[in-house]
Amino acid sequence: MSFRSLLTSFYDLFDSILNIFFPHVCISCEQKIDDSKELYCLECQHQARITDLHQYKTNQFTEHFPTLSHLHSGCAMYFYxxxxxxxxALELLKYKNKADIGKRLGLHYGHLLKKSDLYKNIQFIIPVPLHTKKLALRGYNQSEYFAMGLAESMNATVQTEIIYRRKDTKTQTEKNRMERIENMRQAFYCKSSFDLNDRYVLLVDDILTTGATLQSCAEVLLEKYPNVKLYMATIAIGNN
Ligand SMILES: [Zn+2]
Incomplete structure (x- = not known):
């Protein structure tokens, strides 16, 4: 037995012991699973196929940003x-205090992105910030956990001190569509002495629906760093 295979067996044994006390569970139905590298149980796995959007420079994701000519590429892990x-899984991540789901998803997806020619150079990962009120209520930013997982498997650094969210006094529901877009445009600002020009930056969020949130984050980032190499990734992409 080689040293390497001995080490692997030792790791597997350690993993099994750990699994007794802290069982690996499916990120969706929370059933116990044996393989720590998997995200889902077999049943859920069939219904949670990862998209191949990360292999195409322009795709259903980038179509949401026709005016953002600086966007190099974008992708989502799943179709919502x-x-x-x-x-x-997203509900557990956002509303049931399961922040680690975000990290596990990020770790998994990061390995795929690292192998893709489009994303292999990513250096910095910026999660879309949450409203301070929401952050206080939830206790964590789910997109930041996704970013942490991605960063670990892509050898990149998470940057949370570049884009900030303004305090929003009026709620979105009181506004019409145009006002909402305008409101979103003013929701973020950039503040940092760090220079991201010519750096490969991945902006991440949990879900892409209209694209208004990522669009306004990208705009404030590009305003401050016109030469940033901008990419985007989300856990899921909606139908609209
Ligand atoms: Zn399951």
Missing amino acids: IKGGRVQQ
Whole structure:
């Protein structure tokens, strides 16, 4: 037995012991699973296939940003299906205090992105910041956990001190669509002495729906760093 295979067996043994006390669970249905490298149980896995959007420079994701000519590429890990397994995982991540789901998703996706020619040079990862009120309520930013996982497997650095969110006094529901877009445009600002020009930066969020949030984050980033090499990634992409 080589040293390497001995080490692997030792690791597997350690992993099994750890699994007794802290069982690996499916990120969607929370059933116990044996393989720590998997995200889902077998049943959920069938309904949670990862998209291949990261292999195409222009795709369903980048189509959401026709005016953002500086966007190099963008991708989402899953297609969002209402009532599906991914939605279930996202709900646990956002509302049930399961921040580690974000990290596990990021770790998994990061390995794929690192192998893709489009994303292999990413140096910095910026999660879309949450409203301070929401952050206080939830206790964590789910996109930041996704970013942490991605950063670990892509050998990149998470940057949370560049884009900030303004305090929003009026709620979005009181506004019409145009006002919402305008409101979103003013929701973020950039403040940092760090220079991101010519750096490969991945902006991440949990879900892409209209694209208004990522669009305004990208705009404030590009205003401050016109030469930033900008990419985007989300856990899921909606249908609209
Ligand atoms: Zn499951």
